[in-house]
Amino acid sequence: MDEFASIHHWTGARQSAEWQQRRGVVLGIGDDTAIVDGELAEDGVAAPKQMLLAVDTMVETVHFNVVTMREEDIGYKALAANVSDIAAMGGVPLHALVSVSVPRTWGPERMRRLYDGLYACAERYGVALIGGDTTSAPAHMVISVTVTGTVEASLALRRSGAKPGDAVFVTGAVGMSAAGLHALLAQSEDGAAEAAHPAIVQAHRRPTPSVRAGRLLAAHGSCHALNDVSDGLASEAWEIAEASGVRIVLRETELPRSGSMAAYASEAGIDPLDWMLYGGEDYVLLGTIDQTSVKATQDSFRHEGIPFFIIGEVEAGDAKVDLMRAAGSGHSNMQEKRVALAKRGYNHFER
């Protein structure tokens, strides 16, 4: 059973929408964050406001190990993944609670370094660390971070509003994090991958949530659906397609690929397309936007110095995701070939 099927099995139809509404719930399980009626103090967000809540967990041996991540990186990334969820709703992150389950092999100094990274990310995104829980653990370390955020009421960018005819965009290169992970797992000695391929290793260890991009899209009003790329481009596109009841078509030739990823892929003799589609943890934003607003949105992103790439379009039809493969790539004729993309997401160490 995949994650979504499991969650539905455990939580589906347990509390009625009407009952949840009486508890102030605007949007419950199923998007990047929950939305509740609530005003959090943040001058940068105009009243009336709503409150966003999200949690993300990282587990040793599942999401990181001593080869792939230093302690500082684990703390940084655990918070960054949550900040990215707030960004994917168009909101501003505000507070974090941190729960850590700590095995004996993690002494106070390793944990101190983890918190160094956590506070570095908090500083970078203006997040106040306000609480948490600390327990022991028999073996692997688990860190779970909860964040709050705020957004103007009615401006929150859900994943369910994509419309046929929309353009599909992404706010940065995809596949860098997966390439960095590959380089780290393949390196012959500690530090080798970082020395040879700093950009992709940094992308894996210290991702950059797209808060400013999310705020621009919320202010613009023409963005119909938005996700952050945490589980991989294909998986996030599937979520939008299913939540919106539309078909999404991506174009291989338009997918933004970074030079550093391409260089590493070439060196390793690997086609990077799998990283770009299924790698995940890039924390760029994937969304759909009214075709008539593409130019204006591109202009505001350019003005702010943030990347913005049109990579496909939305079609009417049953929920699915297709890729138009580039001519000459993987097939003999010179025409584009349309292939269906699997729904699968990211499995860190089962590649």
Next chain:
Amino acid sequence: MDEFASIHHWTGARQSAEWQQRRGVVLGIGDDTAIVDGELAEDGVAAPKQMLLAVDTMVETVHFNVVTMREEDIGYKALAANVSDIAAMGGVPLHALVSVSVPRTWGPERMRRLYDGLYACAERYGVALIGGDTTSAPAHMVISVTVTGTVEASLALRRSGAKPGDAVFVTGAVGMSAAGLHALLAQSEDGAAEAAHPAIVQAHRRPTPSVRAGRLLAAHGSCHALNDVSDGLASEAWEIAEASGVRIVLRETELPRSGSMAAYASEAGIDPLDWMLYGGEDYVLLGTIDQTSVKATQDSFRHEGIPFFIIGEVEAGDAKVDLMRAAGSGHSNMQEKRVALAKRGYNHFER
């Protein structure tokens, strides 16, 4: 390093009070919940309101195993522990986010039962489940629950306001959960402890957070400091003593002991005092109150049918916790003997 020393080592002096205030933080790390400026929709709480946030984590083999807890109990208790933190601030719980890290040994049906218990607790306390995260785990299961709550601004009951001369109270029997755990670990076959000692087993598996008691105390205005008994009476009293800069004296003869706990202790040939002082997970409230308000508070608790026991008093002096031992208990003369209580908390399976 104990939990508090660790947390201080990792988080102390990282973000200035002034910086946190600009993020709407009223009370950060160090009490039962954080308080932030924020209005959550809840008609039962008068405006202006503040928002409460807390997280609690339970780890397989540390907090439970297949002998001590059924799946339904784990889900119920994980949420109940959080609801209790909201109760300990005098607030009303509203929303929960649930993060689970699931090993292969936990199939979908075991997780479904865990969620059955979680939703039962949510129903009982009016908590809306609004989100979460699901990851895999290599071995033991970890469940981390975050709750929000709301309380009238300025009425939140912190642990730092105890004053010399205050009476010390507790809102229910202590030691039952530890007695139940002891009975479960000592049983010869599955189900034996539950059949022979249902009340203490139930106390361990399905604790009852004291939300109504917390609301009464907040409304009364004479409660100076409040904690929930999650880590044990001695440990919680120490937290109030240290946060308030006072000495707390408890009287052994006044500690409320349940008949079912006493019966099991007698049968097992064990002095239950250790369970009562250090057992924890009773989720009753421990607090201090103005002596002049004791009678009125007792009356309102009696009116609502909620237990209320005066168990000691607050003295001026360096932060510590003393116990007046009953005459004839553990010493030869017939006078009371004052003993210092250790700060240690609850270690589930290191007894």
